[in-house]
Amino acid sequence: MVKSVDRIRRREDILGAAVRVFARKGFAASRVEDVAAEAGIAKGSVYLYFGSRDALLAGVFESYRARSDAVLATVGDGQALERLARLVGGVVDMLAAHRDHARVLLDVWASAPSLDMASVYRQYREAISELLRQARAEGELRPDVSEHHATLVVAAIEGCLLQWLADDRVPLTELAAPIIELTVEGIRA
Amino acid sequence: MVKSVDRIRRREDILGAAVRVFARKGFAASRVEDVAAEAGIAKGSVYLYFGSRDALLAGVFESYRARSDAVLATVGDGQALERLARLVGGVVDMLAAHRDHARVLLDVWASAPSLDMASVYRQYREAISELLRQARAEGELRPDVSEHHATLVVAAIEGCLLQWLADDRVPLTELAAPIIELTVEGIRA
Amino acid sequence: MVKSVDRIRRREDILGAAVRVFARKGFAASRVEDVAAEAGIAKGSVYLYFGSRDALLAGVFESYRARSDAVLATVGDGQALERLARLVGGVVDMLAAHRDHARVLLDVWASAPSLDMASVYRQYREAISELLRQARAEGELRPDVSEHHATLVVAAIEGCLLQWLADDRVPLTELAAPIIELTVEGIRA
Amino acid sequence: MVKSVDRIRRREDILGAAVRVFARKGFAASRVEDVAAEAGIAKGSVYLYFGSRDALLAGVFESYRARSDAVLATVGDGQALERLARLVGGVVDMLAAHRDHARVLLDVWASAPSLDMASVYRQYREAISELLRQARAEGELRPDVSEHHATLVVAAIEGCLLQWLADDRVPLTELAAPIIELTVEGIRA
DNA sequence: AATGAATGAGATTTCATTCAT
DNA sequence: AATGAATGAAATCTCATTCAT
Numbered sequence: 140m141v142k143s144v145d146r147i148r149r150r151e152d153i154l155g156a157a158v159r160v161f162a163r164k165g166f167a168a169s170r171v172e173d174v175a176a177e178a179g180i181a182k183g184s185v186y187l188y189f190g191s192r193d194a195l196l197a198g199v200f201e202s203y204r205a206r207s208d209a210v211l212a213t214v215g216d217g218q219a220l221e222r223l224a225r226l227v228g229g230v231v232d233m234l235a236a237h238r239d240h241a242r243v244l245l246d247v248w249a250s251a252p253s254l255d256m257a258s259v260y261r262q263y264r265e266a267i268s269e270l271l272r273q274a275r276a277e278g279e280l281r282p283d284v285s286e287h288h289a290t291l292v293v294a295a296i297e298g299c300l301l302q303w304l305a306d307d308r309v310p311l312t313e314l315a316a317p318i319i320e321l322t323v324e325g326i327r328a
Numbered sequence: 329m330v331k332s333v334d335r336i337r338r339r340e341d342i343l344g345a346a347v348r349v350f351a352r353k354g355f356a357a358s359r360v361e362d363v364a365a366e367a368g369i370a371k372g373s374v375y376l377y378f379g380s381r382d383a384l385l386a387g388v389f390e391s392y393r394a395r396s397d398a399v400l401a402t403v404g405d406g407q408a409l410e411r412l413a414r415l416v417g418g419v420v421d422m423l424a425a426h427r428d429h430a431r432v433l434l435d436v437w438a439s440a441p442s443l444d445m446a447s448v449y450r451q452y453r454e455a456i457s458e459l460l461r462q463a464r465a466e467g468e469l470r471p472d473v474s475e476h477h478a479t480l481v482v483a484a485i486e487g488c489l490l491q492w493l494a495d496d497r498v499p500l501t502e503l504a505a506p507i508i509e510l511t512v513e514g515i516r517a
Numbered sequence: 518m519v520k521s522v523d524r525i526r527r528r529e530d531i532l533g534a535a536v537r538v539f540a541r542k543g544f545a546a547s548r549v550e551d552v553a554a555e556a557g558i559a560k561g562s563v564y565l566y567f568g569s570r571d572a573l574l575a576g577v578f579e580s581y582r583a584r585s586d587a588v589l590a591t592v593g594d595g596q597a598l599e600r601l602a603r604l605v606g607g608v609v610d611m612l613a614a615h616r617d618h619a620r621v622l623l624d625v626w627a628s629a630p631s632l633d634m635a636s637v638y639r640q641y642r643e644a645i646s647e648l649l650r651q652a653r654a655e656g657e658l659r660p661d662v663s664e665h666h667a668t669l670v671v672a673a674i675e676g677c678l679l680q681w682l683a684d685d686r687v688p689l690t691e692l693a694a695p696i697i698e699l700t701v702e703g704i705r706a
Numbered sequence: 707m708v709k710s711v712d713r714i715r716r717r718e719d720i721l722g723a724a725v726r727v728f729a730r731k732g733f734a735a736s737r738v739e740d741v742a743a744e745a746g747i748a749k750g751s752v753y754l755y756f757g758s759r760d761a762l763l764a765g766v767f768e769s770y771r772a773r774s775d776a777v778l779a780t781v782g783d784g785q786a787l788e789r790l791a792r793l794v795g796g797v798v799d800m801l802a803a804h805r806d807h808a809r810v811l812l813d814v815w816a817s818a819p820s821l822d823m824a825s826v827y828r829q830y831r832e833a834i835s836e837l838l839r840q841a842r843a844e845g846e847l848r849p850d851v852s853e854h855h856a857t858l859v860v861a862a863i864e865g866c867l868l869q870w871l872a873d874d875r876v877p878l879t880e881l882a883a884p885i886i887e888l889t890v891e892g893i894r895a
Numbered sequence: 896a897a898t899g900a901a902t903g904a905g906a907t908t909t910c911a912t913t914c915a916t
Numbered sequence: 917a918a919t920g921a922a923t924g925a926a927a928t929c930t931c932a933t934t935c936a937t
Contacts, residue, residue: 297483321474676866747923
């Protein structure tokens with residue numbers, strides 16, 4: 140039991156080190172040894188917890204998905220557009236709280252086609268589409284809202300994320316409100 | 329003279345090959361030899377036109393910037409919001425016409441911190457901010473439009489691009505209209 | 518005392534496991550951990566009984582030598598050629614009874630030049646030469662028998678062993694009789 | 707054409723170097739770099755001609771098979787037992803002329819189960835069995851010759867080879883005559 | 896005595912880059 | 917200018933061995 144916990148903890152430590160190193164240097168320029176050094180262990184020990192360098196990147200992606208799923212699961216209840224606003228705010232806050240993690244997703248994107256970033260976006264779009272459908276049923280939606288609106292909501296979030304990652308003077312947390320204003324409040328009937 | 333033209337042409341051929349190869353396999357998995365093969369020349373010949381493998385990526389980035397600058401330069405005249413709508417449409421069309429090129433920008437992002445994606449976004453934001461300022465002067469802008477709106481416009485474009493790159497069933501060209509509707513028409517006074 | 522016996526028993530268990538593992542996968546492809554697993558103990562425990570991985574191979578060789586010496590010591594008495602026939606039969610039976618063990622000798626040969634397979638063959642040749650000398654003294658030997666005959670007797674045994682190890686449809690035990698017929702009976706005066 | 711010849715020559719050079727290195731240190735202890743150094747080239751260049759370290763061993767085996775096949779193909783004509791004698795002599799001479807090569811076969815045996823030493827022995831046995839059948843048809847064979855005699859002939863050769871490899875004071879070439887005397891002349895009707 | 900996590904030396908292999916032809 | 921064989925630096929990964937528990 141104790142051993143198992145330790146093992147999980149150690150794995151998470153390594154993953155945390157990997158996130159920091161990958162965010163700092165990019166995955167392509169990061170060596171397994173860099174991750175080990177950041178985690179304070181020997182190179183070979185990384186392989187006791189992850190089968191390969193690529194598995195580290197996959198692990199980062201997994202842990203991002205877990206966080207992402209957690210956010211989607213907590214929009215609570217109330218009117219659909221309120222829930223949508225909470226969803227957008229929740230995702231932005233989650234990303235803002237984990238900049239390194241978010242940065243590494245770019246490497247997942249670029250270097251690991253097998254890690255399915257497409258499905259992450261799809262999942263967001265589906266959750267949002269469902270909320271828009273409910274809003275329409277509730278009569279809260281302006282009738283001229285595009286069928287592509289879910290894509291636009293995701294785009295607003297991810298596009299702001301991208302600009303923040305490129306330049307941290309872009310204030311991601313402050314952007315949550317305008318994103319919601321534009322993509323949620325702006326479509327109320 | 330003729331030789332010089334040939335040289336430029338050959339360089340562009342190689343760059344085109346690099347774009348296709350990088351888009352297909354990702355930069356990290358692309359070998360100089362792959363690019364040479366795609367261009368129909370020998371590996372060593374690539375080095376007659378580009379100093380290194382990284383220089384190929386830099387070349388792709390440069391040619392993207394050139395295209396991007398060209399689009400920004402052609403918003404024409406008329407009212408500010410009309411020009412903004414043309415800017416957005418122009419960028420989206422340009423990206424849609426060069427999917428491989430756009431895909432490679434992700435690798436630029438992830439693998440080449442020295443290639444300044446941040447400045448690309450900044451340039452877009454500045455052009456858009458200028459147009460918004462003019463629109464405000466023309467009295468065309470709703471007074472409550474956020475100071476962050478330029479960031480949101482860029483986000484909408486880049487966020488849609490990202491989703492289209494991840495999944496080509498996301499219809500980038502069709503998204504131009506809703507993007508404009510939301511981010512340009514939606515802010516008219 | 519008891520502990521000492523236990524220790525010896527445990528050492529032999531590990532050696533037996535090593536023989537099975539090495540025979541199955543070859544020494545080069547066998548890991549210390551494989552041997553430990555086969556013996557039902559932890560990897561580190563192997564080192565309580567053997568100083569190194571190579572020592573396991575040396576141990577296998579030692580135990581082969583012990584068996585081999587035992588066979589040479591039991592040719593009993595009687596006429597020299599009868600004792601030679603018993604020697605040949607005894608060696609073949611010993612090998613046939615310990616196929617894994619014999620298989621591992623190939624790895625000793627190939628991987629451990631310090632383990633002296635040459636001396637094993639030499640010892641056989643010397644024992645056989647001595648018997649041939651006695652047979653000659655007893656007038657039992659055809660006068661034209663080659664001075665190299667001892668080498669041929671060893672060759673017949675080892676050569677059959679080799680073929681049996683390569684392909685177990687070669688019937689080693691059945692070959693004992695023809696070997697004796699050819700190399701022992703065939704040289705009677 | 708010239709390039710092709712060079713390429714083949716270079717491949718053979720490397721293979722020759724591999725034979726020498728493997729014979730000297732054993733395959734297990736031989737590094738690709740050792741082979742490269744023996745061939746006077748850089749480590750990486752070995753990989754231009756052989757896909758892996760194991761491929762070097764496979765190459766050695768292949769070239770042994772080629773030599774072996776060549777010997778089997780040159781027993782000429784005449785009476786079956788004469789041809790058998792020539793076969794035996796030819797194989798022994800071939801082995802004696804290529805001690806390093808023969809030494810490496812032990813590593814093939816021990817380290818590369820996929821390289822089929824069993825088939826080499828089988829091929830020898832089949833060629834010899836065929837000659838024995840013909841000798842019987844020619845009435846040259848003693849009626850009591852064992853059905854296993856082909857195995858014994860192969861054993862005599864391989865067993866002498868083994869002893870010579872272990873100790874070069876065992877005179878392989880001198881042993882050809884006694885081997886033939888015992889295994890070929892000894893079975894004449 | 897037994898364990899098995901941790902170590903790190905060392906081997907294989909890749910591939911960007913060079914350069915003789 | 918073009919080639920592609922050769923190079924060797926560098927990275928991944930393995931696993932024998934150690935040692936704290």
